[in-house]
Amino acid sequence: VAQKGKSLPPPVVRRLTRYLTHMQSLVEEGVEWVSSEELGEALGLGSSTVRQDISHLDYSGISKRGYETAILGKVLAKVLDADTEVNVIVVGAGNLGRALSLHGEFAASGFRICGIFDSDPKVVGRKIGSSRVKPMGELAATVRSRRVTIGMIAVPAASAQSVADVMVAAGVKGLLNLASAHILVPKSVAVVDARIVASLRELLYAIKVRRETA
């Protein structure tokens, strides 16, 4: 176990993912040690927050030196399940779905794309990278045979719920929802929203606030 007690608070998990990517680049750069102060500075956080977060892990730094990048990286990878390959599928072969399927960073991060599905017969069969768009009818079989854990929803808002239902029925354990609709799933299935338009609106509000208070 790479983790002391129970489950970590969501904000901590979000920061841990950032520590992990940062450790990976530090290791690559040949940096062996990092202090909570340095780590905080690089990521825009206080050193206190960093130490508090790391204290959740089953790993301790060393007083005068800080944290060992390679070890902390491994511990983080373990907690975040980043040391195992995960099979995912994408539903929706529009621009976004195609981009996700071709996105190199996924493979490099341990997410293996096992299929792209679309309900439009005109799109089914089209080539995307080295694979082809499959019909929705084949989704359940793929999820089972390839042991797919995660489904990514890249369809218009109106079809998001029905696509989610199909994936849940097929046995997917988590959904990454890129559509702008809220989707309902059984408690046993996890959902994380990743809506770009919503993020743009958040950004726009932050800009507005800066404009007004400047």
Next chain:
Amino acid sequence: VAQKGKSLPPPVVRRLTRYLTHMQSLVEEGVEWVSSEELGEALGLGSSTVRQDISHLDYSGISKRGYETAILGKVLAKVLDADTEVNVIVVGAGNLGRALSLHGEFAASGFRICGIFDSDPKVVGRKIGSSRVKPMGELAATVRSRRVTIGMIAVPAASAQSVADVMVAAGVKGLLNLASAHILVPKSVAVVDARIVASLRELLYAIKVRRETA
């Protein structure tokens, strides 16, 4: 002014963006009234949270009936600046950058793409939809002439900071960062992160927790 006091807390802003999209679909469906209870149910929130959030706005519901979808929608649009067109650019013409540029939802949501830029000469000039990839050297001129407010970063992590610097120097007011690096900008510039791999890791952790507590 469509807002009582000062600036809204970030979690409230995030939920308001969701209320807005929901109002738009309700209006489209012809639904005229919605209660805090119904709205909460549709979005996975408590009715108390919904009322608390809406109380931040310069708009009041009516006791026995709830909120008027069309009006609440307009008020939300005003607060979130969703009633004006915003000019954006994309840097990075890889899969993700191309997908963003072609993504129809942006135009429908008031975000107008004014250019796609890339530093790779082999990619510059390539056709994407109806426009062409431009060289980084033209970025500053475009930002000024087209009054670009937002820049989207869709380049590898290693180049994210330098791309951000170029955009900030050109006068962009906010950055949507899709790269997995943390970027540093002056306080006058807003940044929102939208990292898909980080979201996938969050999702993976949520799945792990469910597995262990089930």
Next chain:
DNA sequence: TAGATTGTTAATCGATTAACAATC
């Protein structure tokens, strides 16, 4: 040893939830 940096405790801050009087 002296000094830097940790892990942890306690204090502050902010967000969510519950409860209820006001009101249409």
Next chain:
DNA sequence: TAGATTGTTAATCGATTAACAATC
């Protein structure tokens, strides 16, 4: 009128920050 639903206040809960003794 009676009942449903609001806006708001207060209570709870959780997250962040500050401070500091422990320690390498």
